[in-house]
Amino acid sequence: MTTSNQFLLDGLSFVTKTDGDTATVVRTSTGSALTQTEKNVAGDYYDATQNEIKYAEIYNLAFGANYLNQLGGSDDWMSKALTDPVYKNAFKKATGKNSPNINFASAKDAEKLWEPTQQNEDANGKSTSRRTTTLSYPLNESQRVKYDYLQVSAHEHKANDSTTQEGGFGAFTDADERVGRSLGKCFLPMQPGLGESQGVDWNQGTANPFEAAGFGAARSAIQAPGGVGDKAKELMKKGLEAFDNMKEDLMSDDVASYFAAQAVGNNSLFTRGTGKVLNPNLELLFQGPKLRQFNYAYRFTPREDKEAKRIRQIIKFFKKNMAPKRMSGNLFLKTPNVFKLKYIFKNGQQHPYLNKIKVCALQSFDIQYTPDGSYSTYDDGSMTSYDVRLGFGELNPIYAEDYIRNKNDMGF
Numbered sequence: 064m065t066t067s068n069q070f071l072l073d074g075l076s077f078v079t080k081t082d083g084d085t086a087t088v089v090r091t092s093t094g095s096a097l098t099q100t101e102k103n104v105a106g107d108y109y110d111a112t113q114n115e116i117k118y119a120e121i122y123n124l125a126f127g128a129n130y131l132n133q134l135g136g137s138d139d140w141m142s143k144a145l146t147d148p149v150y151k152n153a154f155k156k157a158t159g160k161n162s163p164n165i166n167f168a169s170a171k172d173a174e175k176l177w178e179p180t181q182q183n184e185d186a187n188g189k190s191t192s193r194r195t196t197t198l199s200y201p202l203n204e205s206q207r208v209k210y211d212y213l214q215v216s217a218h219e220h221k222a223n224d225s226t227t228q229e230g231g232f233g234a235f236t237d238a239d240e241r242v243g244r245s246l247g248k249c250f251l252p253m254q255p256g257l258g259e260s261q262g263v264d265w266n267q268g269t270a271n272p273f274e275a276a277g278f279g280a281a282r283s284a285i286q287a288p289g290g291v292g293d294k295a296k297e298l299m300k301k302g303l304e305a306f307d308n309m310k311e312d313l314m315s316d317d318v319a320s321y322f323a324a325q326a327v328g329n330n331s332l333f334t335r336g337t338g339k340v341l342n343p344n345l346e347l348l349f350q351g352p353k354l355r356q357f358n359y360a361y362r363f364t365p366r367e368d369k370e371a372k373r374i375r376q377i378i379k380f381f382k383k384n385m386a387p388k389r390m391s392g393n394l395f396l397k398t399p400n401v402f403k404l405k406y407i408f409k410n411g412q413q414h415p416y417l418n419k420i421k422v423c424a425l426q427s428f429d430i431q432y433t434p435d436g437s438y439s440t441y442d443d444g445s446m447t448s449y450d451v452r453l454g455f456g457e458l459n460p461i462y463a464e465d466y467i468r469n470k471n472d473m474g475f
Contacts, residue, residue: 067157069094072150073143077118079157084124086158087134090116101137108135119144124160126151129197133245139411142214142250145197196247198377200363202370209409213251213359216405217384218422219243220398238401238422238458246400249380253406254359259418261461264350269343352460357404357420362434363449371445378430381453385425399424404455419475420457427454 064082069091071077076094079086090097092114102109105116116135123130130151133141144150221241334340365371384400402423406414413419433439434450441447466474 070153070157072153079121079154081158081160086121086124087117088119088121088154090118104137105135121154121158124158126155131197138214143411146199196380198248198373198380199250200373200377201252202373211253211409211414212407213253214248214405214407215251216248216403217246217380217400218403219246220401222398242401242403242422246384247380249377251361254361257417259355259357261355262353264353265347266350267345268348269345271341271343275344354460355457357423357455359453361451363451364447365445368443371441371443374449378449378451381425381428385428401458402455413472415472418473421475422458423455424458425453426456427452
């Protein structure tokens with residue numbers, strides 16, 4: 064393993080530790096001290112003994128489009144490291160390598176008697192790589208101009224198992240608190256029509272005097288001490304007292320007509336027989352929260368071969384992560400991966416004047432391969448344009464407490 068000289072990026076000190084065909088970007092405290100925020104973000108990637116953080120892994124020493132795998136670095140640092148050429152040039156200089164990845168040719172040349180499996184594959188040919196994918200559109204944006212963008216990251220879904228929570232059964236947690244490991248990110252340009260719609264479920268509720276009196280009597284009887292017989296007697300007593308309190312407003316014919324109509328299942332007969340209707344005490348009653356929906360429409364138009372391939376990767380990124388997964392034996396299906404959506408300001412932080420979004424499921428993905436009304440391709444077969452529509456749904460509703468946590472942004 065070769066450790067480079069220390070270098071600075073945006074005032075932070077780093078070294079690279081190169082081992083064979085990969086290198087680890089390590090944040091050191093020698094040039095600039097590690098902050099507590101960095102340590103919190105890094106989690107297990109922080110080495111307290113060495114007082115350093117494994118920020119990222121350079122797995123593609125050819126430094127292609129996706130050469131960096133996130134370890135303990137923040138999302139903001141990672142996005143800049145992948146888009147700012149200053150970072151790439153610093154990593155190239157520190158590793159001293161600017162060539163394709165080392166392969167197994169040396170083993171074959173040495174006349175080994177075994178045939179190794181390909182990198183990142185097991186003996187059955189399945190991928191063993193935990194490397195995340197980072198995609199962006201469009202390619203070749205100017206690095207001198209800072210843009211706002213939508214960051215979409217895919218994560219493994221973790222079930223809401225109440226038996227494992229601190230409060231035991233019934234102690235469920237929000238989806239944001241149990242997001243699995245990151246499976247890749249996609250950076251997309253801002254679109255017109257950005258918005259949100261919040262709603263709360265309120266429905267009309269009624270309670271006529273007879274129902275109210277019966278409810279009050281039943282509740283009092285249930286709360287009273289004693290056996291079932293005592294409670295039944297108390298219920299009857301309370302019911303008689305409640306009806307006795309309404310005697311000034313009720314005539315005997317009213318009571319008879321009401322219960323007769325109830326007996327035959329036609330409440331309108333009460334009105335027919337008395338010319339009255341019971342006051343329904345109509346009120347709008349809270350029923351529960353509603354979940355928000357977020358829809359996006361993109362027109363992807365490749366301008367070069369690399370961009371056409373990138374668009375294909377983006378489309379597959381969404382289709383793969385929204386699909387359910389079969390478990391061994393195909394008896395059960397696992398929940399698809401979930402997504403975190405974030406509007407990023409040009410400084411790399413949460414946009415201060417756009418809403419935040421909780422963890423979402425991708426509920427619909429629609430693609431039109433011929434949006435211009437005719438079949439049109441480039442020489443390599445790529446479509447000249449693609450229309451993509453994404454329909455996300457939040458897994459949890461918005462609560463008042465969500466606005467208390469941070470007052471320096473638009474909130475949810």
